[in-house]
Amino acid sequence: MRYKLYYWPGVQGRGEYVRLAFEEAGVSYDEVAVRRGTGPIMKFMKSRTIAHPPFAPPYLKVGALIIGQTANILHYVGARFGLAPKEEGGRLWAHQLQLTITDFIKEAHDTHHPISGNLYFEEQKAAAIRRTADFKKSRAPKFLGYFERVIAQNPARSGLTIGRRVTYPDLSLFQVVEGMRYAFPKAMARLEKKLPLTVALHDRIAKRPRIAAYLASDRRPPFHNHDIFRRYPALDR
Amino acid sequence: MRYKLYYWPGVQGRGEYVRLAFEEAGVSYDEVAVRRGTGPIMKFMKSRTIAHPPFAPPYLKVGALIIGQTANILHYVGARFGLAPKEEGGRLWAHQLQLTITDFIKEAHDTHHPISGNLYFEEQKAAAIRRTADFKKSRAPKFLGYFERVIAQNPARSGLTIGRRVTYPDLSLFQVVEGMRYAFPKAMARLEKKLPLTVALHDRIAKRPRIAAYLASDRRPPFHNHDIFRRYPALDR
Incomplete structure (x- = not known):
């Protein structure tokens, strides 16, 4: 899947604002930690080599792009999903x-x-x-x-x-x-x-x-x- | 002046992050409340008619646009002032x-x-x-x-x-x-x-x-x- 969401499984938390946008848009997303546990969440956060380590979940991986901060994710997907004004x-x-x-x-x-x-x-x-x-x-x-x-x-x-x-x-x-x-x-x-x-x-x-x-x-x-x-x-x- | 900054005079606070961007860029800005007192800050916040009332200062007025939230202001001016990556x-x-x-x-x-x-x-x-x-x-x-x-x-x-x-x-x-x-x-x-x-x-x-x-x-x-x-x-x- 194109969009990989990294957030704590079983918790609404800040991830929920991102989930709601995907659900309303009808765009499928891979909840990485639901499928594979929380290990992958920590991997990117703790990495000492990647250029853009996120401070905390949720973050969204789209190809090589890692986008952290809930509002930043919504800013990114909002325009693409028709969930934000265009101008x-x-x-x-x-x-x-x-x-x-x-x-x-x-x-x-x-x-x-x-x-x-x-x-x-x-x-x-x-x-x-x-x-x-x-x-x-x-x-x-x-x-x-x-x-x-x-x-x-x-x-x-x-x-x-x-x-x-x-x-x-x-x-x-x-x-x-x-x-x-x-x-x-x-x-x-x-x-x-x-x-x-x-x-x-x-x-x-x-x-x-x-x-x-x-x-x-x-x-x-x-x-x-x-x-x-x-x-x-x-x-x- | 093109850019009007609304923030508490004499206080660094959240406004300071915006001021530093203007200063580094060498772009002049009108500190409305330094010049005219805090009345104008409240006017836009309390307005019952404007379409985009800010919740709190700082906010930036650029023509008809009112941009609130410090990080949002920096997102807007950053690209224009050469203080953010282009892509x-x-x-x-x-x-x-x-x-x-x-x-x-x-x-x-x-x-x-x-x-x-x-x-x-x-x-x-x-x-x-x-x-x-x-x-x-x-x-x-x-x-x-x-x-x-x-x-x-x-x-x-x-x-x-x-x-x-x-x-x-x-x-x-x-x-x-x-x-x-x-x-x-x-x-x-x-x-x-x-x-x-x-x-x-x-x-x-x-x-x-x-x-x-x-x-x-x-x-x-x-x-x-x-x-x-x-x-x-x-x-x-």
Whole structure:
């Protein structure tokens, strides 16, 4: 297959944003670690000889090209798959939205690991409770409210983030809603009252035939607490 | 002027990576908030009518185009200013490196604000001490060691991150070293022993005529504790 995706098997994580783009486009991809285990992921990251070693998964191998960083991968495939505007200004806008989603995902992760990814949740639970309180009160409403406004201000008034056709930021925003619902069901139910356009976009993406087929397939990893979005009851009281 | 940069005046922050690209390229730019205060920054962010509202500064206005997210701005100007490779694979690699620097900067910021940007340092000092210990022991060596390896594995063996000519990731890596030296002088002195290529790159960038002139000018904001890189003695024992 032309496209080889390197990401942790069984984990949505950052790889999921890339998977959703491939699935919506109907482009087949080789999930290398699903097929062969995680060894090949580490091989390129640890290589002392390749010119472009990736810092972390996900990364995409296309021929001799190795493309790392989720948003960078989407920037590359988005244009090729018809999931981004064609003109430069539109491509930059799509990428800008994706980078803001990247920032949000990092903050969502750090709710449960505010001190260190090297420590267990229980070792940083008190700090996690404080950070999550701020996240739910301030950061999540700010980020999600921003995307709600982006949909509202889209001159096409299409209910999508950009123009009249589905682009990769729509798929990513769908995944953000999925993740927030998993991690913070109570808080997200409250937040959604102020996010009617975002919820409508989520529901519309979920019904896209290829996305619906993907979500029902065993290619879609389940949510669990070895991922970015995690459900800890202590963080969703 | 053709390029209007919107960022907080007197703060290096994320805007500094953009300023360094303009300065090295010798392209003049209008620092809107230096000239007119911060009002205009908020105007575009809060607008309920523009199609592409930025989430946060820095953003760059070029004619009708508003480009947000630091790495996205550098992706745009890099190619135009001769500060990025011309072919697509090289541009993606430069952008990938910048996005990894973006990740590092966020982690450097969160050392002093691990709980919330809405709280004072003193209100999260205990958590900051724990997070910083992990940052100095694990995260900073991992990120900086990665960039050291990128320079070592550059097939051109030029002492730069990419090819034989200075690109924007070199300027950004220079700024990271500057920031780390300001924030963690003791820890960084230890780390630098294992980063000879990175230190040499830093010194080489500092001597570039336009960069040296910029650093000596009053356009370069000073370091201080209202920025991303902050010096708190409690975090650098």
